[in-house]
Amino acid sequence: xxxxxxxxxxxxxxxxxxxxxxxxxxxxxxxxxxxxxxxxxxxxxxxxxxxxxxxxxxxxxxxxxxxxxxxxxxxxxxxxxxxxxxxxxxxxxxxxxxxxxxxxxxxxxxxxxxxxxxxxxxxxxxxxxxxxxxxxxxxxxxxxxxxxxxxxxxxxxxxxxxxxxxxxxxxxxxxxxxxxxxxxxxxxxxxxxxxxxxxxxxxxxxxxxxxxxxxxxxxxxxxxxxxxxxxxxxxxxxxxxxxxxxxxxxxxxxxxxxxxxxxxxxxxxxxxxxxxxxxxxxxxxxxxxxxxxxxxxxxxxxxxxxxxxxxxxxxxxxxxxxxxxxxxxxxxxxxxxxxxxxxxxxxxxxxxxxxxxxxxxxxxxxxxxxxxxxxxxxxxxxxxxxxxxxxxxxxxxxxxxxxxxxxxxxxxxxxxxxxxxxxxxxxxxxxxxxxxxxxxxxxxxxxxx
Ligand code: GLU
Numbered sequence: 001x002x003x004x005x006x007x008x009x010x011x012x013x014x015x016x017x018x019x020x021x022x023x024x025x026x027x028x029x030x031x032x033x034x035x036x037x038x039x040x041x042x043x044x045x046x047x048x049x050x051x052x053x054x055x056x057x058x059x060x061x062x063x064x065x066x067x068x069x070x071x072x073x074x075x076x077x078x079x080x081x082x083x084x085x086x087x088x089x090x091x092x093x094x095x096x097x098x099x100x101x102x103x104x105x106x107x108x109x110x111x112x113x114x115x116x117x118x119x120x121x122x123x124x125x126x127x128x129x130x131x132x133x134x135x136x137x138x139x140x141x142x143x144x145x146x147x148x149x150x151x152x153x154x155x156x157x158x159x160x161x162x163x164x165x166x167x168x169x170x171x172x173x174x175x176x177x178x179x180x181x182x183x184x185x186x187x188x189x190x191x192x193x194x195x196x197x198x199x200x201x202x203x204x205x206x207x208x209x210x211x212x213x214x215x216x217x218x219x220x221x222x223x224x225x226x227x228x229x230x231x232x233x234x235x236x237x238x239x240x241x242x243x244x245x246x247x248x249x250x251x252x253x254x255x256x257x258x259x260x261x262x263x264x265x266x267x268x269x270x271x272x273x274x275x276x277x278x279x280x281x282x283x284x285x286x287x288x289x290x291x292x293x294x295x296x297x298x299x300x301x302x303x304x305x306x307x308x309x310x311x312x313x314x315x316x317x318x319x320x321x322x323x324x325x326x327x328x329x330x331x332x333x334x335x336x337x338x339x340x341x342x343x344x345x346x347x348x349x350x351x352x353x354x355x356x357x358x359x360x361x362x363x364x365x366x367x368x369x370x371x372x373x374x375x376x377x378x379x380x381x382x383x384x385x386x387x388x389x390x391x392x393x394x395x396x397x398x399x400x401x402x403x404x405x406x407x408x409x410x411x412x413x414x415x416x417x418x419x420x421x422x423x424x425x426x427x428x429x430x431x432x433x434x435x436x437x438x439x440x441x442x443x444x445x446x447x448x449x
Contacts, residue, residue, distance in 0.1 A: 003035025004199045007068075008189065010042040011053035014255040015060045017307060018204065018240045021273040025237065026202050027066045028274065028295040035199070039068035040192060043075045044183045060256040064266045065288060072196065074188050081183055084191045085176075087226035088146070088217075094176065096142030097124035098135045120145070120172040145173040146186065146217060154212045159202070159235025159297040166212040174213050186210065190217040194227045202297070205236040235297050238277055243308035251307060259312075263350025265323075268316035277305025284318035317349040333358045343429035357425060361433045365420030365442065369449055374413045377403060379447035381414060387436045392428040417446035 005026040009019055030037035039061065043049035061068065088094045099107070108118040124145070127135075135142070148168040155165045176187040193201060193214075201211070211234050218231040242248030259269055267286050274291040275282045278299040285291055323345070325338040332341060333355040344357035359365070370378065377399075384398045385391065400410055415427055418439060424430070431439060 003030055003033035004197050005030045006038040006040045006198050008040040008042050009057055011050060012048040014056055016252050017254045021240060022203055023066055024273050028292050029200055029202060031292045032295045036069045039071045041073045043073055044188055063256050064270060080191055081188050084226050087224040088220055091224040093147050093220045094144050095124055095147055097145055098140050098142055117170060141179040143175050143179045144177040146176050148173050148216055154215050156215060156234055159233060160237055160300045190214045193232055194221060194229050198232050201232045202235045205238055208236050237300055238302055239304050240307050241304040243306050263352050264316050265319055268312060268319050272312050272315050277301055284315045286319055286322055320348050320351055321346055340433055343425045343433060347425050360419040368416045368420060370446060375447050375449050377413055378417050378443050382440050382443035385440055392431040418442050
């Protein structure tokens with residue numbers, strides 16, 4: 001059977017690092033098994049869904065290199081939900097309720113006060129035909145709950161958490177449809193997972209109790225012969241937390257834009273999120289195929305995964321050091337060629353810092369002042385410049401021999417005079433880029449002090 005996974009964001013905001021991770025894992029799971037990855041836009045809530053967020057979700061996935069094999073939108077599938085709802089209704093698995101929010105809140109408080117779990121008491125199931133008619137006559141429209149079957153525990157073998165067991169009697173019958181006919185998350189998602197042949201539902205552990213409900217829904221749909229497909233496999237990954245181990249508000253607002261603005265490469269985010277919270281080592285792996293190859297739900301741990309921005313920065317730096325000129329050509333300063341990229345690359349944490357180092361080549365550089373002895377040395381260096389294969393080696397070789405200087409005394413004044421800095425890219429690579437005329441000019445200027 002072909003693997004079908006899906007990522008199902010609600011377009012009520014930008015993707016944050018937690019949903020990016022879920023999207024990535026679903027995509028990797030599909031890729032690993034040669035399957036299909038769907039982007040499903042959960043836009044049943046017209047009040048909160050925005051088209052600009054749909055576009056931003058698509059753009060963010062594209063930036064990360066996550067390419068969906070298809071896109072579905074819940075707002076275009078409302079007729080399917082109606083049909084599924086009618087099938088459940090005919091099977092006696094949904095029922096109308098008339099309580100107001102305040103009434104429900106009061107019931108909750110009373111149950112809590114009695115030490116009972118604050119679940120719905122199924123009061124609406126006690127209503128007679130006449131009671132309901134009376135409510136409708138008052139102009140009250142019902143909202144609808146799915147009736148859980150209390151007869152047997154709900155069980156599944158979770159791809160990350162292992163054997164799961166829920167007592168349905170400890171869960172509220174979930175509201176699935178509002179009084180105005182609009183849908184809450186639970187039913188459309190289950191209908192779509194069945195209709196779209198989703199084989200693996202991989203999502204955050206905040207959905208574990210939804211899964212218990214949806215498993216009963218799947219069974220009810222199948223029993224009502226609404227659809228005949230099998231129930232998907234489920235896996236719930238541990239939550240992503242800040243590096244202190246706490247749920248972090250900041251993570252909820254950290255998205256692709258913020259990472260891009262900081263100069264983070266999408267591959268760095270992918271390399272980190274692919275393995276964070278798993279038993280596999282987080283490494284600066286540039287090739288997504290290599291990450292996909294090792295993807296395995298069996299390596300996922302149950303402890304919260306700690307997202308550390310410093311770790312992301314380290315991976316980014318290591319990846320930048322591996323990037324080829326062709327990967328970055330469009331983002332480099334004017335005139336910077338392959339040799340220039342190779343010279344500055346080891347000094348970068350972010351690609352956009354290339355410009356700062358490139359200025360050491362193009363100038364102007366920071367003028368430095370030197371002691372008399374170094375000035376004489378630099379004047380001699382200007383004379384010794386010999387533009388062959390490897391001008392830096394030639395220059396330092398000649399100066400070493402003629403002045404007897406070595407180590408820092410030999411190299412540092414040259415670097416300072418030629419670049420205006422104490423540290424920086426390898427001079428052997430940089431000097432040919434600076435060029436003979438500019439190099440002589442800089443050495444002479446430094447020699448004059
Ligand atoms: N729209 C839901 C969410 O963003 C989807 C959950 C799911 O994967 O079923 O939480």
